[in-house]
Amino acid sequence: xxxxxxxxxxxxxxxxxxxxxxxxxxxxxxxxxxxxxxxxxxxxxxxxxxxxxxxxxxxxxxxxxxxxxxxxxxxxxxxxxxxxxxxxxxxxxxxxxxxxxxxxxxxxxxxxxxxxxxxxxxxxxxxxxxxxxxxxxxxxxxxxxxxxxxxxxxxxxxxxxxxxxxxxxxxxxxxxxxxxxxxxxxxxxxxxxxxxxxxxxxxxxxxxxxxxxxxxxxxxxxxxxxxxxxxxxxxxxxxxxxxxxxxxxxxxxxxxxxxxxxxxxxxxxxxxxxxxxxxxxxxxxxxxxxxxxxxxxxxxxxxxxxxxxxxxxxxxxxxxxxxxxxxxxxxxxxxxxxxxxxxxxxxxxxxxxxxxxxxxxxxxxxxxxxxxxxxxxxxxxxxxxxxxxxxxxxxxxxxxxxxxxxxxxxxxxxxxxxxxxxxxxxxxxxxxxxxxxxxxxxxxxxxxxxxxxxxxxxxxxxxxxxxxxxxxxxxxxxxxx
Amino acid sequence: xxxxxxxxxxxxxxxxxxxxxxxxxxxxxxxxxxxxxxxxxxxxxxxxxxxxxxxxxxxxxxxxxxxxxxxxxxxxxxxxxxxxxxxxxxxxxxxxxxxxxxxxxxxxxxxxxxxxxxxxxxxxxxxxxxxxxxxxxxxxxxxxxxxxxxxxxxxxxxxxxxxxxxxxxxxxxxxxxxxxxxxxxxxxxxxxxxxxxxxxxxxxxxxxxxxxxxxxxxxxxxxxxxxxxxxxxxxxxxxxxxxxxxxxxxxxxxxxxxxxxxxxxxxxxxxxxxxxxxxxxxxxxxxxxxxxxxxxxxxxxxxxxxxxxxxxxxxxxxxxxxxxxxxxxxxxxxxxxxxxxxxxxxxxxxxxxxxxxxxxxxxxxxxxxxxxxxxxxxxxxxxxxxxxxxxxxxxxxxxxxxxxxxxxxxxxxxxxxxxxxxxxxxxxxxxxxxxxxxxxxxxxxxxxxxxxxxxxxxxxxxxxxxxx
Numbered sequence: 016x017x018x019x020x021x022x023x024x025x026x027x028x029x030x031x032x033x034x035x036x037x038x039x040x041x042x043x044x045x046x047x048x049x050x051x052x053x054x055x056x057x058x059x060x061x062x063x064x065x066x067x068x069x070x071x072x073x074x075x076x077x078x079x080x081x082x083x084x085x086x087x088x089x090x091x092x093x094x095x096x097x098x099x100x101x102x103x104x105x106x107x108x109x110x111x112x113x114x115x116x117x118x119x120x121x122x123x124x125x126x127x128x129x130x131x132x133x134x135x136x137x138x139x140x141x142x143x144x145x146x147x148x149x150x151x152x153x154x155x156x157x158x159x160x161x162x163x164x165x166x167x168x169x170x171x172x173x174x175x176x177x178x179x180x181x182x183x184x185x186x187x188x189x190x191x192x193x194x195x196x197x198x199x200x201x202x203x204x205x206x207x208x209x210x211x212x213x214x215x216x217x218x219x220x221x222x223x224x225x226x227x228x229x230x231x232x233x234x235x236x237x238x239x240x241x242x243x244x245x246x247x248x249x250x251x252x253x254x255x256x257x258x259x260x261x262x263x264x265x266x267x268x269x270x271x272x273x274x275x276x277x278x279x280x281x282x283x284x285x286x287x288x289x290x291x292x293x294x295x296x297x298x299x300x301x302x303x304x305x306x307x308x309x310x311x312x313x314x315x316x317x318x319x320x321x322x323x324x325x326x327x328x329x330x331x332x333x334x335x336x337x338x339x340x341x342x343x344x345x346x347x348x349x350x351x352x353x354x355x356x357x358x359x360x361x362x363x364x365x366x367x368x369x370x371x372x373x374x375x376x377x378x379x380x381x382x383x384x385x386x387x388x389x390x391x392x393x394x395x396x397x398x399x400x401x402x403x404x405x406x407x408x409x410x411x412x413x414x415x416x417x418x419x420x421x422x423x424x425x426x427x428x429x430x431x432x433x434x435x436x437x438x439x440x441x442x443x444x445x446x447x448x449x450x451x452x453x454x455x456x457x458x459x460x461x462x463x464x465x466x467x468x469x470x471x472x473x474x475x476x477x478x479x480x481x482x483x484x485x486x487x488x489x490x491x492x493x494x495x496x
Numbered sequence: 497x498x499x500x501x502x503x504x505x506x507x508x509x510x511x512x513x514x515x516x517x518x519x520x521x522x523x524x525x526x527x528x529x530x531x532x533x534x535x536x537x538x539x540x541x542x543x544x545x546x547x548x549x550x551x552x553x554x555x556x557x558x559x560x561x562x563x564x565x566x567x568x569x570x571x572x573x574x575x576x577x578x579x580x581x582x583x584x585x586x587x588x589x590x591x592x593x594x595x596x597x598x599x600x601x602x603x604x605x606x607x608x609x610x611x612x613x614x615x616x617x618x619x620x621x622x623x624x625x626x627x628x629x630x631x632x633x634x635x636x637x638x639x640x641x642x643x644x645x646x647x648x649x650x651x652x653x654x655x656x657x658x659x660x661x662x663x664x665x666x667x668x669x670x671x672x673x674x675x676x677x678x679x680x681x682x683x684x685x686x687x688x689x690x691x692x693x694x695x696x697x698x699x700x701x702x703x704x705x706x707x708x709x710x711x712x713x714x715x716x717x718x719x720x721x722x723x724x725x726x727x728x729x730x731x732x733x734x735x736x737x738x739x740x741x742x743x744x745x746x747x748x749x750x751x752x753x754x755x756x757x758x759x760x761x762x763x764x765x766x767x768x769x770x771x772x773x774x775x776x777x778x779x780x781x782x783x784x785x786x787x788x789x790x791x792x793x794x795x796x797x798x799x800x801x802x803x804x805x806x807x808x809x810x811x812x813x814x815x816x817x818x819x820x821x822x823x824x825x826x827x828x829x830x831x832x833x834x835x836x837x838x839x840x841x842x843x844x845x846x847x848x849x850x851x852x853x854x855x856x857x858x859x860x861x862x863x864x865x866x867x868x869x870x871x872x873x874x875x876x877x878x879x880x881x882x883x884x885x886x887x888x889x890x891x892x893x894x895x896x897x898x899x900x901x902x903x904x905x906x907x908x909x910x911x912x913x914x915x916x917x918x919x920x921x922x923x924x925x926x927x928x929x930x931x932x933x934x935x936x937x938x939x940x941x942x943x944x945x946x947x948x949x950x951x952x953x954x955x956x957x958x959x960x961x962x963x964x
Contacts, residue, residue, distance in 0.1 A: 379762075
């Protein structure tokens with residue numbers, strides 16, 4: 016049984032009857048049992064996965080109507096609600112929280128007969144980019160287990176790259192899908208804001224984040240987008256994509272397309288290996304018929320500061336509900352009055368969440384909003400203006416996904432500012448609502464490098480076409496697990 | 497000069513669902529914590545889903561109170577920790593970053609006085625706290641979230657009131673207007689609540705919260721003015737603060753909480769995109785807007801010659817004015833108004849009685865017609881009304897059952913008149929010189945017929961038999 020097949024290959028194998036869902040899912044569970052001890056991608060594994068697989072096999076055999084996922088084993092970041100399953104956000108605060116409802120993306124995937132093999136690790140409440148801030152311990156990079164897998168959707172990237180599932184759903188607030196995709200050599204897709212319903216995604220910074228797929232191939236990401244995108248009455252911020260088929264025409268190529276190279280993303284602080292990979296990617300794009308040219312986005316240098324100010328503000332509000340009164344962890348009320356109880360209960364947040372909550376209480380406060388929060392909003396709107404101008408001239412913007420290579424576990428954990436700066440290339444897509452994708456492109460001494468392409472809002476389809484074209488130029492070593 | 501301003505909260509009780517989910521806006525009929533869902537409980541991952549109908553109703557209120565209505569509205573988060581608020585923030589509206597609330601500056605007239613409205617905002621009601629335990633030592637607080645997320649309209653006035661009476665008059669008029677618009681039933685418990693801020697010449701503004709009823713609001717404002725004047729006369733500084741109304745002792749008490757120092761960290765609610773209030777929607781709302789109380793009143797006076805006091809009472813209550821509208825004809829309007837204001841109002845003065853009564857506008861029309869045609873006397877009509885309220889039977893059935901029909905048979909009435917004449921020789925003599933005495937004799941006839949004699953016919957026969 017080959018677990019390394021892509022989602023589209025999996026569907027083909029099932030359809031032709033070469034493999035059964037049960038066999039594949041059982042083998043996947045076995046893989047989790049074999050490798051997850053050292054990788055720690057999973058926070059919980061679905062005990063019923065094999066039974067569900069058997070059910071889908073039965074449907075297939077009896078000629079019943081089978082959903083487009085054909086029992087495909089998918090892992091889900093632990094901030095997306097699956098009914099009657101633990102959804103912890105990798106936090107002690109939600110250690111015992113069992114979601115009483117399905118997120119919209121989960122509902123859609125269930126209707127298409129996907130199987131959720133388990134919930135995967137992340138930085139607590141998606142705050143971080145190394146998965147080291149999980150309250151349940153870090154995940155390890157399958158390419159070298161001394162290294163971080165990136166984050167915050169680290170468990171998603173690890174599980175895809177180590178064949179513990181065929182595809183995964185993560186969430187991307189400032190690069191949280193693309194960063195671990197880049198570090199683990201998978202595809203990671205952050206769609207246009209509003210393309211995928213956030214209903215059931217536990218909010219961190221709701222005005223800029225999106226659920227996104229992590230997959231083995233660009234085509235698989237397009238397939239996942241077909242499954243989960245579209246307008247949702249439960250999320251007022253969703254946009255109508257008219258049931259767009261992101262797979263059709265994906266091989267159209269990029270002949271004649273104009274691509275901007277963002278100067279600010281290949282400057283100071285970039286790792287030489289990442290820079291040379293980026294230059295290589297640009298020449299590949301040119302050889303495919305695209306016209307590449309440098310462009311300067313002035314606001315990018317303020318984007319990380321603006322990003323952390325805005326996200327801390329929203330997080331401070333979004334995470335206020337975790338007062339442990341209605342759900343949470345075991346901590347009796349007796350002996351406390353309201354204020355002392357919640358301040359004590361909220362000490363169960365980990366260090367990174369606490370840090371951002373403190374910032375989030377400060378930057379939008381009456382005396383300081385003008386200096387911080389409102390200024391950050393100004394940067395955001397200027398950045399949007401700038402990038403909209405850029406997209407008048409260019410079809411796509413290119414940059415490395417992350418300016419550095421994966422780093423060692425523990426290496427940066429005591430230096431939050433240097434960690435924040437790793438987000439420099441990814442936050443722009445979130446602040447501006449644009450779609451962006453990370454494509455596995457190179458490997459430097461066994462550590463993966465991803466290339467990021469960005470497009471204008473609602474141009475997700477053409478972005479996937481460009482990513483597919485670039486992907487075809489790449490040949491990478493196999494993950495050493 | 498005394499300055500009083502109000503913040504009125506009114507639930508949009510006539511809506512089907514809450515502001516951001518499909519739980520019922522009418523939470524009152526539920527067992528504790530049964531009218532809840534992941535959204536109004538603010539469960540992790542849930543998102544608000546704006547009730548568009550609530551936006552329309554709130555806009556309708558803004559238009560009825562002569563407020564400006566912006567082209568686009570937005571929602572903001574007001575961040576504070578409190579156990580009745582499941583998300584620990586409230587989704588509300590704000591005008592500090594431009595006019596983005598459903599309503600801007602407006603006004604209402606109370607008599608000749610104009611009360612300016614500062615703004616109107618749409619927001620969610622929190623849950624309800626229930627305190628249990630006999631002493632503060634063993635007191636526990638329970639929370640019922642059935643109310644959480646109920647659509648609430650906050651109406652903020654300028655400090656234009658000078659007396660507690662103006663406050664009461666304003667609230668009565670406002671609650672009539674809201675009921676007339678069909679957006680709320682202000683008589684429901686907790687549907688309409690108000691906070692007041694009071695300041696006197698030379699003093700700081702004091703906010704009074706936690707006032708249970710409009711009746712108490714007037715008392716609280718009165719108390720607060722007296723308290724402040726007494727401080728002022730003794731040269732004690734009146735500090736800016738929030739005070740709570742102590743319902744038991746009927747006084748205001750300084751709230752030691754640092755509520756006034758709270759920083760709500762307002763910012764835009766990203767989960768609800770800006771909402772365009774199309775000119776088309778406004779036009780449609782304008783067209784659907786029910787006739788205002790003032791215009792109704794004027795119409796009743798000018799068209800039906802109803803006195804202005806009666807018209808006032810009739811037009812300001814939606815239940816009675818609806819009854820009037822449905823029951824009256826060109827010819828019986830005055831009689832219908834008369835029955836409502838002199839009889840019916842005393843009989844169905846509470847919401848429960850209204851709901852229990854089986855009285856309809858058809859009953860009312862028939863009753864008015866019967867009085868006008870002399871089929872029943874005004875006296876007997878009261879008995880008929882009582883019976884109809886109880887049983888809901890047809891008027892004709894009630895008249896027959898209780899034998900309330902007028903004696904209008906001339907020969908029968910002639911016999912009774914003859915009897916009265918023989919019994920009252922003195923009065924008959926007087927009647928010949930003083931026509932007023934006829935009425936005394938007519939009264940005697942009425943007594944003998946238990947009020948059922950047709951009055952006009954009785955007079956005719958009396959005059960004929962006495963020869964005047």
